Every structure is written in structure tokens, then in C-alpha cells.
Amino acid sequence: MKNTIFIASIIGALVLTSCNKDDNMDTTINVNYPAAYVVNGEDATVSVIKLSTNEVTATIPLMGTGTDMIMWPHHISSHENHLAIGVPGMDLSAGHSGLMTAGMTGKLLVIDAMTGAIVKNINLPLMNHNSIYSPNGTEIWVPQMDEMNSKVLVYDATTNALKNTINTGMMSAEVTFSSDGTKAYVANGDDDEVTVINVATKAIITTIAVGDNPVGAWTGSNGQMFVDNEDGQSISVLKVADNTIAQTIALGFMPGIASHNGTKSELWVSDPMAGKVHYWTYDTAMGMWMHGGAFNTGAGAHAISFTIDGNTAYVSNQTANTVSAVNVTNHTVTKTINVGKKPNGIVIKM
The missing domain is CATH 2.40.10.480 (Thrombin, subunit H)
Structure with a gap:
């Protein structure tokens, strides 16, 4: 504990x-x-x-x-x-x-x-x-933190x-779903594990050891889930197909959220303390994610949400009380939008 x-x-x-x-x-x-x-x-x-x-x-x-x-x-x-x-x-x-x-x-x-x-x-x-x-919209899943x-x-x-x-486990935080809708993932912060659940039957499939203090297993459209380990300062890349870890990405900072852009084949991770977003590209020859760079958004950078075409991202900056609109192609902020105090979660509806 x-x-x-x-x-x-x-x-x-x-x-x-x-x-x-x-x-x-x-x-x-x-x-x-x-x-x-x-x-x-x-x-x-x-x-x-x-x-x-x-x-x-x-x-x-x-x-x-x-x-x-x-x-x-x-x-x-x-x-x-x-x-x-x-x-x-x-x-x-x-x-x-x-x-x-x-x-x-x-x-x-x-x-x-x-x-x-x-x-x-x-x-x-x-x-x-x-x-x-839930993926079919008939249910709402709610974690209970204890x-x-x-x-x-x-x-x-x-x-x-x-x-x-x-x-589930100890101190369950975010619950998310795989892109194919078959599995749910619950990050158990005090267990340093992720619980995998069959969405249809509600049966636990397995638990997967990840890094120190996981908060969420964020959905990728490529058959992977990306677990942000706050105290471990890392991302555990999970393979949906066989429930194994494909890669552990060392960050060097406490992650806010990981967000996968399938259209651009990029993985973005917010860095709240530095007010930045880092991004990785997938090297198919090496079979791993490689760091591509970073750019400034705002103090307390947190949630990241991409438009359907993958061309624009929105990043909430909790300490700055703003949202950054970002051109994904050149990784530049095109507009800073004032919102309320301590913005965090973002969802886009078309």
C-alpha cells in the first residue's frame, strides 16, 4: 500500500x-x-x-x-x-x-x-x-476507487x-475498452496491475502486471492499449490479442494521459509538469514505438482528443485553464482557447 x-x-x-x-x-x-x-x-x-x-x-x-x-x-x-x-x-x-x-x-x-x-x-x-x-451503448461502466x-x-x-x-483490484481508477469492443481494462493503481474483463460475460479474463501506479489503459486502434504509470513514469504497451506487454516506454516524467492517433500512427503522452505533449511514431522494422519529439501546450497538460480524421488534436491544460487546438501534421498549437477552471476530460462529437 x-x-x-x-x-x-x-x-x-x-x-x-x-x-x-x-x-x-x-x-x-x-x-x-x-x-x-x-x-x-x-x-x-x-x-x-x-x-x-x-x-x-x-x-x-x-x-x-x-x-x-x-x-x-x-x-x-x-x-x-x-x-x-x-x-x-x-x-x-x-x-x-x-x-x-x-x-x-x-x-x-x-x-x-x-x-x-x-x-x-x-x-x-x-x-x-x-x-x-459500453461499446454498444447499452451499458455504462463505472469504476469504484477503494x-x-x-x-x-x-x-x-x-x-x-x-x-x-x-x-477488481486495489484503487481501481479508469475503466476503458479495446477498440474491437470485446475487452474492458481497469487500471488498479495500488496493485500495479490491469484487470482484463470480458465485456459480454463480465468475467475476469486475467490481470496483467504493469508499471508503478497505473491510472488508465488508453485505447489504441492498432490492437494495443497504452497504460500510463504515474509513479513508474512509463507507458506499458499491452497487446489486446494475447494480454501480454509488447513494450515499456520510459518517459522521464509523470504522464497525464496517453492517446493513440491511428490515422497518423502516433502515440501522444501529456507531460503536466512541463506543460508539454510528447509523441512517438511506430517503427515497423523494429516493432516498437520511437520518440519523435515534444511541443508546448499549456501548464498542466492533461487530456488529449483527436478529431476523426486525425488532423486536429485538443489538449486540456489544467493549470492554465485553457484548451490547445493542435495541428497534428506539424505538431504546432494553432489556437489557445480559454475555458473553465481546471479543465480535464475531453470528448469530441461530430
Whole structure:
């Protein structure tokens, strides 16, 4: 068990200007265009960036009041016209090392992507790093972070009924899926392992030893998953086909997130402390990822999301309170977009 630390960042969020659930329902927006949705943790809002102009066209308030209160929303996923957001209830922008979760609860939040209306707000027994739609969109999978008894809860996306509870490892953070939709991956930070789950049967297939303090196994379109090991300062490259490690990439910095661009055959990894993004290209002759370079985005560089054509990336900069729009071909920032406070998760809907 890693040394625990106390995170005392929640109180400050109480002084933020809030909006109740009815206020949010009355907020009039109509996002009928391709957009990037950016979760602002400290503000408890979602910034909507119109892709054609790279301008913030709407801000969706989430905070609410009482039992509906949303504090420190984190990562986001999408299915059709809905967005699912994980709400751990604490600030995770400084990393996960030594995280203490005793007594912390979370929420599963679903909002309408076009109107910003809150569709569901489900209280969870434990805090959750993310909430993610299953590959076919019929379920929402939610990890439960605990020092000893982590698990994944599987909800019916239509009825909200809890369908399955899957026991995982210690301090389970992000849950993700392989690009073919057959396997789910849960990063267990205190076990230094990743749990692999059969999506159809909900049975655990295996556990894979990775680096020190893994946070997420990020999806590649090339039959690989990329695990960011915070304390190990490395990326474990997992092969989906046989559940083995193909490569361990030494970084020399604590990673924020790893993101694979299949169109450009590049792997990007954010470097929060330096405000940079590093990228790797795949050398087919050597059968491994090779470092290609790095470029500046903004302080606290974190989430990375690519457009479908792979030509543009959006990077959230948590400390700078901005999002960088990046030309993928020449690795240059084309625009810096002001958003809310401590932006983290990003999802793009076309």
C-alpha cells in the first residue's frame, strides 16, 4: 500500500457560484454542430467548443445543490446524444499517488449533449474516476476507487438499473475498452496491475502486471492499449490479442494521459509538469514505438482528443485553464482557447 496523503481541495469548491438542477434544465443551448466537450473540474461546468471556429459557444453548468451537487467532475464519454461524466468529488489534477479515498463517494452523471440538460444523476457508494458507455451503448461502466475493495459497477444505460458488480483490484481508477469492443481494462493503481474483463460475460479474463501506479489503459486502434504509470513514469504497451506487454516506454516524467492517433500512427503522452505533449511514431522494422519529439501546450497538460480524421488534436491544460487546438501534421498549437477552471476530460462529437 502506498503512503497516503490527505487531499484538501473540496472546500474551496463550495464558494463557487452554483446553479441548481432546475436552473440547468432551463439553460437554453442547441449544440447541433460538431463540438468538443471539455469538463472543467473546479468550476463543475462543461465548455462546448465549436470545431469549425474553435470558439467556446456554450457553457453547461453542473454543480447543482443538496444531494444533486456535482463537485470536481473528471472524465467524460459519449454515446449518440448523451454524455456520461465521472464525478469523483475531489481534485485529481496533481495526480493519484498516495490517494486516500476512505469515506469519499462519487456520482454517475449523464447529460444531453445537445441541450445540456441533466438526464441522470446517480449517487455511488465510492468515488469514481470515470463513467463510460459500453461499446454498444447499452451499458455504462463505472469504476469504484477503494484502497482494498475496488470494483466496477455496470448500469443499464436506459433503465439505470445496476446489472453487474465486478470485483477488481486495489484503487481501481479508469475503466476503458479495446477498440474491437470485446475487452474492458481497469487500471488498479495500488496493485500495479490491469484487470482484463470480458465485456459480454463480465468475467475476469486475467490481470496483467504493469508499471508503478497505473491510472488508465488508453485505447489504441492498432490492437494495443497504452497504460500510463504515474509513479513508474512509463507507458506499458499491452497487446489486446494475447494480454501480454509488447513494450515499456520510459518517459522521464509523470504522464497525464496517453492517446493513440491511428490515422497518423502516433502515440501522444501529456507531460503536466512541463506543460508539454510528447509523441512517438511506430517503427515497423523494429516493432516498437520511437520518440519523435515534444511541443508546448499549456501548464498542466492533461487530456488529449483527436478529431476523426486525425488532423486536429485538443489538449486540456489544467493549470492554465485553457484548451490547445493542435495541428497534428506539424505538431504546432494553432489556437489557445480559454475555458473553465481546471479543465480535464475531453470528448469530441461530430
